[in-house]
Amino acid sequence: MKCEVLSNVFLKERRLLLDLAVPAGFAAASPGQFLHIRIEDSCDPLLRRPLSIHDYCASGKKNGVVVRVLYEVVGKGTALLSEKKPYSEIDCLGPLGSGFDMEKIAGYKNVYIIAGGMGVAPLFFLVRKIMECKVKSVKCKVAVLLGVKTKNDILREKEFKDLGCQVHIATExxxxxxxxxxxxxLKEKLQPRSIICACGPKPMLAAVSEIARSNNVPAQVSLEEFMGCGLGACLGCVIRTTSGYKRICHDGPVFDSSEIIWKD
Incomplete structure (x- = not known):
């Protein structure tokens, strides 16, 4: 499906925000899902790139929808993506994957959103939807914990605050x-009757899972992984769980943390 680039702007060094106008027939996205993007029409790079949906909202135009992607330039594919200009088109598959369980989240008094580095990418959409549910009488407190190496790496702090949630920063x-x-x-802030939603590097998610287990609270984690097909056919992004191997692109990328066998 061809999507038109509306804007593709640098927020900070190597980190960009890409807005795409999606055509009619594009399915409604849920927090935690992703796009599988073909960077060029040629075979270089050959494989698509999985990029989390950072937000999904009305464009202001009749029946128009914008999908927003927050990404980091880490190699040739994303470097080429960073050069895309408004009015150019990008071939996208999506929305793909299984996202966060919004119904389950709504049943808890406290929601802790844990972002490690670029793990912030899928979590803004999640927080916005939770805050919309709060307006509709779902009673919960939302705390966003952003973890980065240094303050220059912080992304979307103001935007989270503008949604009306608490924001806490951790810098190494x-x-x-x-x-x-x-x-x-998180260990300092975690309260009873809570649920945790997290995205970030695998060691961080393993630590979040252990904190959740030791405090007897549930956690949903969004896994970051390179994907081949994005549809579950190639088996290139499997993870070991308590019920066997599962495909991150198809069964996830969001899982209940208690399902995952973190140790190899």
């Missing part, structure tokens, strides 16, 4: 907020 070098890892901050 102590340049802003709590000094240390975001998982250490």
């Amino acid at each position: 070098d102590g340049s802003k907020g709590f000094k240390g890892r975001v998982t250490e901050l």
Whole structure:
């Protein structure tokens, strides 16, 4: 499906926000789902790139919808993507994958959103939808914990605050907020009757899972993984779970943390 580039702007070094106008027939997205993007029409790069849906909203035009993608330039594919200009087109598959369980989240008094680095990408859409549900009488408190190496790596802090939730920062070098890892901050903040939603590097998610287990609270984690087909056919992104191997692109990328066998 061809999507038109509306804007593709640098927020900070190597991190960009891409807005795509999607055509009629594009299915409604849920928080935690992703797009599988073909960067070029040629075979270089050959494989599509999986990019989390950062937001999904009306464009202001009649029947128009915008899909927003927050991404980082980490290689040739994303470097080429960063050069895309308005009015150009990008071939997208999506929305794909299984996202966060919104119904389950709504049943908890406290919701902790844990983002490690670029793990913030799928979580803004989630928080916005939770805050919309709050307006519709779902009673819960939302706290966003952003974990980065240094304050210059912080993304979307203001935008989260504008949604009306609490935002806490953890920097490993102590340049802003709590000094240390975001998982250490979570241990300090975590309250009873809570649920955790997290995205970030695998070691961070494993630590979040252990914190959730030891405090007897549920956690939903969004896994970051390179994907071949994005549809579950190639078996290139499997993860070991308590019920056997599952495909991150198809069965996830969001899983209940208690399902995942973190140790190899």
